[in-house]
Amino acid sequence: MDLQALQYPIGKWTPKEQHTWEEIQESIAQLKTIPAQYKELTAGLSEEDLLKQYRKGSWTVRQVIHHVADIHVLYFVRFKHALTEINSEGVVSKIDAWANLEEAKNAPIEYSLTLLEGTHLRWTYLLEQMTEEDFQKGYYHPTRKMYLTLMDAVDVGVWHSKHHLAHIKIALGKAIDL
Structure with a gap:
């Protein structure tokens, strides 16, 4: 695999022009399954x-x-x-710095698998309470240098989940199912 394929094994995220309500519901359903996918892939x-x-x-x-x-x-x-909030700006982090903290290098993965499960339970519960109008709200993402609607942000969340599942599969020598 070339460097680009290793960095972005499922491709880069690109915004859609519009999202249907059905697509949003499908994304929420996918987000509900993500913690179990990570847990299954990393078991043992x-x-x-x-x-x-x-x-x-x-x-x-x-x-x-x-x-x-x-x-x-x-x-x-x-x-x-x-x-x-009006004119919200997306909270960002220094992801490489966070990943290089001793905690990220050494903590048991069960801590993050539990955190991921709880976060997704709360996040998807929130998403299910939202209206179509709510999904039109959004925030400015300083790293991406673009405004994301919450419809786009759900799509990014699903992409991010699959993107890193693919990275783990590559590291473990498993097939990537797109």
């Missing part, structure tokens, strides 16, 4: 497996799992900000 991994990388110089499997949990907490917070 050895310490050696958790140190594997999807490409030279990349994060380890352990770091990827902790990253996903961290960022999905931010996604949930971004939604709450966008729903309650």
